[in-house]
Amino acid sequence: MKIAILGLGTVGKGVLDVLVNNQKIITARAGEQIIPVAALVRDLAKAKEAIKAYDLANFTLSTNADEILMRDDIDVFVELIGGVDLPRELISTLLKRKKPVVTANKALLAYHRSELEMLAKDTPFGFEASVAGGIPIIKALREGLSANHIEQITGILNGTSNYILTNMMKDGLAFKDALLSAQKLGYAEADPSFDIGGFDAAHKLLILASIAYKLNAKPDDILIEGIENISSDDIYFAQEFGYAIKLLAIAKKSAQSLELRVHPALLEHSKMIAKVDGVMNAVSVWGDCVGESMYYGAGAGAKPTASAVISDLIDIARKIKSPMLGYKDTSLQSGLSLVKSDDLMSKFYLRLRVHDELGVIAKITNIMSQNELSIDSFLQKPNSSKADTTVYFTTHTCKQANVLKSLELIGRENFVVSKPFMIRIEK
Amino acid sequence: MKIAILGLGTVGKGVLDVLVNNQKIITARAGEQIIPVAALVRDLAKAKEAIKAYDLANFTLSTNADEILMRDDIDVFVELIGGVDLPRELISTLLKRKKPVVTANKALLAYHRSELEMLAKDTPFGFEASVAGGIPIIKALREGLSANHIEQITGILNGTSNYILTNMMKDGLAFKDALLSAQKLGYAEADPSFDIGGFDAAHKLLILASIAYKLNAKPDDILIEGIENISSDDIYFAQEFGYAIKLLAIAKKSAQSLELRVHPALLEHSKMIAKVDGVMNAVSVWGDCVGESMYYGAGAGAKPTASAVISDLIDIARKIKSPMLGYKDTSLQSGLSLVKSDDLMSKFYLRLRVHDELGVIAKITNIMSQNELSIDSFLQKPNSSKADTTVYFTTHTCKQANVLKSLELIGRENFVVSKPFMIRIEK
Numbered sequence A, B: 001m002k003i004a005i006l007g008l009g010t011v012g013k014g015v016l017d018v019l020v021n022n023q024k025i026i027t028a029r030a031g032e033q034i035i036p037v038a039a040l041v042r043d044l045a046k047a048k049e050a051i052k053a054y055d056l057a058n059f060t061l062s063t064n065a066d067e068i069l070m071r072d073d074i075d076v077f078v079e080l081i082g083g084v085d086l087p088r089e090l091i092s093t094l095l096k097r098k099k100p101v102v103t104a105n106k107a108l109l110a111y112h113r114s115e116l117e118m119l120a121k122d123t124p125f126g127f128e129a130s131v132a133g134g135i136p137i138i139k140a141l142r143e144g145l146s147a148n149h150i151e152q153i154t155g156i157l158n159g160t161s162n163y164i165l166t167n168m169m170k171d172g173l174a175f176k177d178a179l180l181s182a183q184k185l186g187y188a189e190a191d192p193s194f195d196i197g198g199f200d201a202a203h204k205l206l207i208l209a210s211i212a213y214k215l216n217a218k219p220d221d222i223l224i225e226g227i228e229n230i231s232s233d234d235i236y237f238a239q240e241f242g243y244a245i246k247l248l249a250i251a252k253k254s255a256q257s258l259e260l261r262v263h264p265a266l267l268e269h270s271k272m273i274a275k276v277d278g279v280m281n282a283v284s285v286w287g288d289c290v291g292e293s294m295y296y297g298a299g300a301g302a303k304p305t306a307s308a309v310i311s312d313l314i315d316i317a318r319k320i321k322s323p324m325l326g327y328k329d330t331s332l333q334s335g336l337s338l339v340k341s342d343d344l345m346s347k348f349y350l351r352l353r354v355h356d357e358l359g360v361i362a363k364i365t366n367i368m369s370q371n372e373l374s375i376d377s378f379l380q381k382p383n384s385s386k387a388d389t390t391v392y393f394t395t396h397t398c399k400q401a402n403v404l405k406s407l408e409l410i411g412r413e414n415f416v417v418s419k420p421f422m423i424r425i426e427k
C-alpha cells in the first residue's frame, strides 16, 4: 500500500519514522507493507534534511500539491498540514476521486465533518489522531461502545492546560509561571491562547459528540471557557476541600437536549478522571449498558499521534471501514437540541475579593438569595489585619444565568476589589 | 441480520435485553436491524419465563443444538454457554460452515484460540466480551495500537479479587470477611477459587498476549498465584509505605523473551492502575510509539458484557473484519520464549512471623545474603511483650528462585512461627 504524506512537520516526520522503524510489525498486522512514496512540503531543502536519516527508495518530495494528488499509484493520502481551508480543499478533491484519506486535523473536523462525512460514504477516511493523540477513543466510541446510548462524555483533552493546572496544584506555581514552564518544555506554544482558552478541547469535543449523538454543532455554538483566570486562591480552596481543578470538555445528554461545554471545573479527588495529571489526556464515557469506562494516554506528540495515524492506515490495509461518524445513514439527525449556556444547571464555586468590613457578607448573600442562589458552603479565612479578604462560596445546583447575574450585581458594589470569579463544580 | 443466542444465562439474557431496548440506536449504528430469532437453552420452562418480558415475534427456543445450528436463515451465532468442550465443538462446526460467531468465552480461548484462528480465517469471529467485559480492550490492542511494539501489558482483570483487595485495604477487613461480603453482593461465586486463585485473570492475559505478541501459550505454561494468603499484616505494610496491593496480570517483553504472570503485587499508589478500585477492571498497555495508555471500566455483569457482545455483532453487520488475533498471516510465530518462573527478576516484599528472640534477624539476613538477596528495607514494629513478632523486608531486584530458596530455608528454622510469605513489588 503506497502512501503520500501531505505536510512533513512534527506529526508527518513522526509517521515516517514509525513506518520505517516498525515496518516489520506493521506489515505483519496490516497484511501488506505500507510504503511512503511521496511527501508534499513547503521547503524542499528542509524536507530533504529531515528525511536523510531514512533509507527511502523512490521517495518524491514536492511542493506542488496537484503533482502528488493526481498520482494514480498512491493508495492513501495522509493530511498533516494543519489549518482548515487548504486541507479541506485537498481532502475534498481526494474523497471525490474515492481516494482514502487519513488526517490528524481536529480544526478541519470541528467545522466541516458533516460535509466530509457525505464525501466519505464509500471511501475510507480515518481521523483517529484528531482527538486525544495516542488514545484510540474514536474507535472506542464508534465501534467498542456502539451498543450503548451515550449518557455523558467527560474529557481532559488538552495536555497543555492539564500540565499547567497540575503544576499549579502540585507545585504551588502561579498561572503565569506554570505557563512559562510549559512553554520551556515545549508543552505550550508561544501563543498559547488556543490551548488554554479551551478552543482546542472544544474542537475535539465536537468530534466525539458527533459520533456519540450524530449532532453537527460548530465551535461557535457551544460554551467555551479557558483556564486563564484560575488563581492561587482557587487552588487553595480546591486543595482544602478535596477537589482537583481540570479543564473539562463535557457532553451530557438528557431526554431531548444535549449540553456541550468546555470550562475549568472542580472535581472530587476520588473521581478517576481527577487523577489524570500532567500532559496526559483521558476521556470518561458513560454508556447505558457499560456504565463508566475511561481511556487514558498521551494526547499529543509526534509518536503517539503517528501511532493513531498508522492505526488508521492499517485499518485501511485490512479493508476495515466503519461509517465515518458511526452511522450508515449519514442524513440521520439526532433530534437533540443544544442547551443554552444560560440554562445550564450546575453547582458553582464563587471567589470574591472584598473589603473586610461590616455588612459585606450580608449584602452578598442578599443578592444571591434574590437571584435564587442557594448557598451550600461558605469560607472566609481569618484575616491578619489586611484591608481586603477573599471569601469563597459554593452553591447548590442552580441556573448559570442566575450565577452570572449575581456576580455582575455583586461586582458593581463598592466593597468589591476585583472581578468576582466562578468555577463550575462537576458531579 | 438474524442471530441465535446459544445459552440464555446471565449474559445471554443481557444480550437479549439490550438488543430489544436499544434496538433503534443499534440499527442506526449497524446499518441494519439485529434480530434475535432463536436461543439454545437447557430448560425450556425457565427460558420461556425469562423471555416473557420481551415482545419477540417468531422466536424459537430449543434444547436441540443441531436444530438451531443447521438453520440457514441465521446469520450469526452468539455462544454464551460457558465451559470449554461443548462451545469448542459448536463453534468449530459453525466456523467450518463459514457462519460468523461471537463469544464471551475466555476459557475456550485460553486453550483453543490458535485452532479457532485457523478456522476463522475468512469468517468473522468476535470475542471482545471475553476480556474485561465492557472495556473494548481487544479492539484497542488489535486495531487502535496496531502500529506499536507492545512492551508491556499490566491488567486488573478480575473484579472479584480487586473488590476483595480494595475492601481489605479501605475497610480493614480480613480476607475471609472481604470474600464473604463479595459473595453476599454477588461479586464472588460460592466456589471463588477460579477468581481469587488468579486463573480467570490468566485466561484473559493469554488472550491479550496473543494479540500483542502472537504467542500461543496455555494456562499451564505461566505463573499463576492468587490472593488467598494476603493478610492484614501485608495490608498494614502496604499502607505504611504508600503501596496498593492488586492482583495483576502482566505480559512483559524483553529482547527475545516474554514474561507472562498473574500474581498479587505491591504497586506505588501514584501509578494510574493502582487507583482502580472495587469490581472495576483496567488494562495499562505500553507501546513503543504511544507510551502508556490505560483502559478502565466494568469487567463483568450482564449489561457491560452484552455491550461488548453486541459491539462485535455491529462490527459484523458493518462488514468489519479484523484478523482474529490481529495478524493476517496466522502461521506467524513470535519467536519469543517464555521466561521460566525461577528466572523472573523482581523486587520482593517478605513477611516473616518469628519468635521475638536474640539473633533471629541475624540468622534470617545471613540466609538471605547467602542466597544473593540484597535487602532494600527492613521493618520490625515495637513488640508489646508478645512472644512472636512480624518482620518485614523488601529486597532489591533479585531472582525469584533465590527468594523461594531463602524462604524455604528460613521456614525450616525453629524460630519461625508460620510459613514465610512474599509478594512481588511491581515497578
Ligand SMILES: NC(=O)c1ccc[n+]([C@@H]2O[C@H](COP(=O)([O-])OP(=O)(O)OC[C@H]3O[C@@H](n4cnc5c(N)ncnc54)[C@H](OP(=O)(O)O)[C@@H]3O)[C@@H](O)[C@H]2O)c1
Binding pocket: A006, A007, A008, A009, A010, A011, A012, A040, A041, A042, A043, A079, A080, A081, A082, A083, A086, A104, A105, A106, A107, A129, A130, A133, A299, A300, A301, A302, A305
Ligand atoms: N503535534 C501534535 O502533537 C498533534 C497532535 C494531534 C493532532 N495534530 C494535528 O496534526 C496536524 C499537523 O500538526 P503538526 O504538529 O505536525 O504541525 P507542524 O509541525 O506545523 O507541521 C505542518 C507541516 O505542514 C507544512 N505545510 C504547511 N503548509 C503547507 C503547504 N501549503 N504545502 C506543503 N506543506 C505545508 C509545514 O511546513 P513548514 O515547516 O514549512 O511550515 C509543516 O512542515 C495538525 O492538524 C494538528 O492539529 C498534531
Ligand SMILES: NC(=O)c1ccc[n+]([C@@H]2O[C@H](COP(=O)([O-])OP(=O)(O)OC[C@H]3O[C@@H](n4cnc5c(N)ncnc54)[C@H](OP(=O)(O)O)[C@@H]3O)[C@@H](O)[C@H]2O)c1
Binding pocket: B006, B007, B008, B009, B010, B011, B012, B040, B041, B042, B043, B079, B080, B081, B082, B083, B086, B104, B105, B106, B107, B129, B130, B133, B299, B300, B301, B302, B305
Ligand atoms: N457473567 C459475566 O459477567 C461474564 C463476563 C464476561 C464473560 N462471561 C462469559 O460468558 C459466558 C456465559 O456466562 P454467564 O455468566 O452468562 O453464565 P450462565 O449464567 O451460567 O449462563 C450459561 C447458560 O448456558 C446454559 N447452558 C449450559 N449448558 C447448556 C447446553 N448444553 N445447552 C443449552 N444451554 C446450556 C445454562 O443453562 P442453565 O441455566 O440451565 O444452567 C445457562 O443458562 C461464559 O463463557 C463466561 O465466562 C461472563
